[in-house]
Amino acid sequence: MEMPAQMISKSFEMRAFSKSLATDGETDFKGKTETFTTKERVAFLNDYANYGKLFWDDKKLNKEVYPLENAQKLLKNLKPRPVSKVRNRLLTDEWLYKGYKANKEIKEAEELNKWKSTEDIQIENSELVFVKEGELTRAVDTQNWRCRFEVDIDLFQSKSFSLSLDNCAEIGKDTSGKYYYVVNGKKVYFTPKSNASGLIPVKIDLDFTTHRYNLYIEDRLIADYTAFSDSTQNAFSTLVIKGQKGLKIDNILGIGYKKLDADAHYPFEINTFIDEDFSVSKAIGDWNSLAYDDSDWQSNKLPVVHGGERYKGEDLYLRKTINIKNIKEYKTANLYIESLTPSGIVYVNGVTVEVIHDAGPVNIDISKYLRSGNNLIAIKVDAYQVAPDQIMTHTSTDVHTGWFAGRIHLDLLKNAYIKDVFTYTDSISDTQAEQIIKVTYRNLNEDRFKGKLRISMAPWFPNEGNVVAFKEISLNAIPIDKLNITKLIIENAKLWTADDPQLYLVKTELLNEKGEVIDDYVVTTGIRTISQQGGTFQINNKPEFLKAPLLFGNRAPLEKIAQWDKCPPLEYLVQEMMMVKNMNGNGIRMSVHDSKTGGINDPRIAELADQLGLMLIWQTSAWIRQGNVFNIDFERFQADAKVVRNHPSIIIWQSANHPYSWYGWEGITTTYKKIYEPIVAIDSSRLISPSADMRIMYDIPNDEGTKDNSGNILTPDPIWTAPLITRGSMDYIGGYGAEWTTLRKWPFLEKDERPLYYETNEFQTSFLNSRDRAYFNFEQDESIGQPNWSLSKGKPWYHVPSYEWDYDIGSIGRRLEFNEWEASQAWQALIAYETLKKNRLMDYDGISWCNLRGGPNTATYQKPLIDYLGFAKLAYHSHNMGFQDIVAGSDNVDVVYGPNDMITPVIMNIGEARKVNLTVQLKTPNGKIVETKKFSNISLEQGRSINKLKPFRFSSKRTGNYVVEYIVYESK
Known part of the structure; x- marks a missing residue:
């Protein structure tokens, strides 16, 4: 058959x-x-x-695109970074941390006293306990739009109880042991899913716009947007808890949402109206001294993040004690910090060592501050709030973006050590690859260092293997930093691609005259090349199409949206990457920002993308979203890029989104040099896109740099056509309410056919037809699709119109109402696929949809392909369809x-x-x-x-x- x-x-x-x-x-x-x-x-x-x-x-x-629990499971199967075997590296395990602001303990004590209004209730072991049958009444700030209330209750051990939010919502357990919630004055009985011991989380959403509420127990939805217990209630201002002897309560949190009407970009604000864990913080005291009592501090591996409106104004403090047996054995002690965002102070044994003013990487020799025995490294990270003149229309109304300490290590080094390793693929053929390894080693001896440098490469991911390339170089170095450039030949190399992410371990070892290994340094990398020969984007000499939606941050839940914006837990990054992979995507364009200036430079993203197989358009912490292009911190851009340059997943450096001020041809060429030259000095293996949006240059030059948009003849400048410069813009063909005519005629448009904000571009075909440079659509389309509202009933963004709503009028003919959300998603899916198809037909080299998942504009942004809670919209599916290789x-x-x-x-x-x-x-x-x-x-x-x-x-x-x-x- x-x-x-x-x-x-x-x-x-x-x-x-x-x-x-x-x-x-x-x-x-x-x-x-x-x-x-x-x-x-x-x-x-x-x-x-x-x-x-x-x-x-x-x-x-x-359909949930990629559940978080799947990401957590996948994360366990990914490989941790390899570590050196000889080098003495410290501080890589857990740190103690604490959030604190002045007089925190005084204010917490005052709040705690408000709970001690009756003898029926006591506070024991940081829990509120009913010592006999009684009633607790507590006033809270009035809530009358939407809010969330959370509390932990010993639900299954308690004899009976009731909890009422001003009769808006009431839940409880009656004397017969039955659990209930109240709807319109009547009890509705239910059976909890589990019978766990201890305190059980209970969450309630109140929606005063509809007089309905949600009830969750252990994150299981029990009451699904049901009518208030008393539907005549128009506000919540009193909490009432009744209980029998032994009832325990802890971790009460209330988050209020206030509707804002002045500007649709800012739909509601977030405010914590009650936050009680029934304990009082200790005063910070002499926190950076070794003898300090830190028994009440928490611990975790870095990065550690603090912030969001709930913790506004609280600086983040970190402590780590290390024991060094004999500090005199070491010549140098290099303390490396990935980032203290936005700024901070480093102390060693109580002495101020460094005051850090930006989010860039830090490397400090702290040897003179260390001693034999116990030492304390202490760090303060400054609390942060977006300045009023920096507030961005696409971010959350919670302006307290998370402040954090990135990963840290301390290397104790002797008289000679390896300072840095950078490796990249120079060329590949059908049979072999040429890999360049640049090793900088330092000799601190007074005499010449005589020994050897040993370099090897071996398969590492997904499977480890034997050494496939090896070289030893004799050294005879004077007391100075020395760069050694070596080429290794790898036969039948396993190439890194997004479809098959193969990684190698590059090990460099420094040997003394006796042949003893005195230092080692390991990195992982992939064998792959990036080029734009013939004007086509290529990976490993093969034409590729970059399918890379934007990553904005803004993760759920809403109370974490600001705290996790720039530095979320790892599983959220894995989840987002697999969302892209599951729609046939092969990349991500980094566009994480909370203000007009400043992106992120999170090496964890590149480490994950290396293994998961995604190509990254990288931003760094020096990236700017808008404003004067000269606001870019060019030196920090180079320092950030140096941190992540060994990762094969990064394929384009991009220093800005759409800065407005370029100052003509002179400003363009000057800025290009300021961006290009520092990057090429440390990495000549990747493409460079100075800005994601060429149209904002206004008098944009043609591809050759001989004529501008206004017809002026230009004197060509080599920087405009430098070998690694790649082209791209924001060709949102069907966005901002554009009519279908724009898509049909693109790019040859009359003035009335251009999309909103789009200036004429005479040289679109000049870039697309370039024989020397690729051309990417760095922000494809700007059309909207409403979420499935049934999935967010009672949430603060529920039935809150996006500022983008009027786009429907231009593209469809009228606004689509909330009950027409399916038609809204259909429009977004239709225009997304048709513009994607036209981009491919016109031979674009890649596209980036703005953006991957919901969250911007305090969860009301409707352009994303996935809603805020992680559910696919039709446009996600149509992208999946258009992203098929064939x-x-x-x-x-x-x-x-x-x-x-x-x-x-x-x-x-x-x-x-x-x-x-x-x-x-x-x-x-x-x-x-x-x-x-x-x-x-x-x-x-x-x-x-x-x-x-x-x-x-x-x-x-x-x-x-x-x-x-x-x-x-x-x-x-």
Whole structure:
């Protein structure tokens, strides 16, 4: 029996069919060649949504893209960084930490006293305990819009209790042992899922806009947006707890949300109205002394993050005691700090060693402050608040962005040691790779150092293997830093790609005259090259298409949105990377920011991407979002880049988003030099994009740098066409309310056809057709899709319109209401796929959607592909479809097929040459096949190719909305 051909890809396009001659040619969804009415456009989108739910098997549009628990499991299977075996490296384990601001203990004591209003209740072991049957009443700041209340209760041990939030919500356990919550004055009984001992977390969302609430026990939803216990209540200002003897309560937290109406960018503010753990902090005291009592401090591995509105104004303090047997054995003690963001102070044994003023990396020799025996390293990280003039429209209204200490280590070094290792692939062929290893070693001896430098490479991830390349170099170094450049040849190298992330361990060892290893230094890297030969982005000499949505930060839950913005727990980074991988993406564009200046330089992201297989457009902490381009801290950019330059996942350095002030041709070339030259000085192996948005240069030069947008003749400057410079802009073709005409005619637009904020660009084709440089769409589209509101009932962003809402008017004809969220998602998915398809047809080198997941604008930003809670929107699915390496569709963006229109199928390929068959099916919106066309033995060229097939017309003379489905099969 013959086996059926293997399906390679499947895609669809929603199209209307008409008998009207007016629909012949490329018809706009809305625009200059439109034939739809607004009502017909909405009906079209509803058909798209219904078919999309079937096609992508997400019938309720409630598919979680990549649950956090999956990320936690995957994280356990990833390899930790390798460590040196000879070098004495300290401080890499857990640190003690504490958040504190002046008089914290006094204010906490005052708050604690408010709970001691009756003898029925005592505080024991930092818990509130009912010593006999009684009632606790506590006033709180009035909440009358939306709020969340959390408390830990010994739910299963207590005899009976009730907890009431001013009769807005009441839960309890009656004397018969039954659990209940109250709805409209009536008890609703339920059975908890578990019977765990100890204190159990209870969470309640109150929504005064609808007089409804959610009840969670152990994060399980018990009451799903049910009516208030007393639906006449319009505010919550009193907490009432009744209990029998022995009832225990702890960790009460109330977070209020106040509606803001002045500016839709800032929809509501966050304010903690109650926060009690029934303990009082100790005064900070002489915290940086060795003898200090730190028994009440917490511990964790770095990075340690503090912040958010809940902890506003609290500086972060860290302590670590180390024992050094004999400090005289060591010549140098290098304390390395990845980052103290935003700033801080370092103390050693009570002495101030360094005051740090920015988020860049720090390396300090602290040997003169150390002694034999116990030593204390103490660090203060300054609390942070975004300055009023730096507040960004896309970030949270919680301006207390997390302040943190990145990872730290202390290297105790002797008279000669390896200072730095940088490695990259110089070239690859079918049989071998040439790997450059640059080793800087330091000789602190008064005499010459005579010995050897030993360098080796071996497979490390996913599987470790034997050494595949090895070299020893004799050294005869005077007392100075010395750079040694070595080339290793690796036969049949396993190349790093996003599809197959292979990593090698590069070990460098310093040997003395006796042949003893006195120092070692290890890094991991991948063997891969990056180029733009022929004007095409290439990895390992093969054309590639970069599919890299933006990473903004802004993670859930809302109370952590500011604290975790720049430095989240590792599992959140893994989750986001797998969200990209699961939609056929292969990269991420870093765009994490809380203000107009300042990004991140988190090496953990590169370490994870190395193993998970993602290509990164890297920003560094010196990155700026907008403003004067000369605000970039060029020296810090170089220092940050140096920290992460061994990671193969980083493929483009990008120093800015869309700075506005370039000051003409002179300013452009001057800035390019300030960006380019420091980077090339430490890394000549990657592409460099000085800005993500060339259009904001306004008088932008052509690709050759001979003429600007205003027609002025320019004197070419070599920096504009320097070898590693790559091009890119923000070509949001269907965004900001643009009409379909913009997509149809792109990039040749009349003034009234340009998207909002888009200036004319005469040289779009100059960049796309460049034979020397790639061209990326660094911010594709700006269209919106409402979330599935049923998944966020009672949350503070529920039914809060985005500032982007009016975009619907330009692109669709009117605003889509909350109950039309499926049509809204259909619009976003439709325009996302059609612009993605056109980008591929025009031979763009990559695209980056803005952005991956929800969270910006305090969770009301609707452009992301995934909602704030991690659920896929239809645009996520349509990206998955368009991101397939081989995908078929029509060769234009005609939305309505007229009686004389022909369909010209195209097959877009990324990868190897192969033969395929194509089946094109005409279907009804409910999935019934009407007609089928087949194309056989189609030869796809290798690389990034487009194969245009013979035009055809379906014979069915039907009218209305239909689906044209394209299925690519392996040809036998």
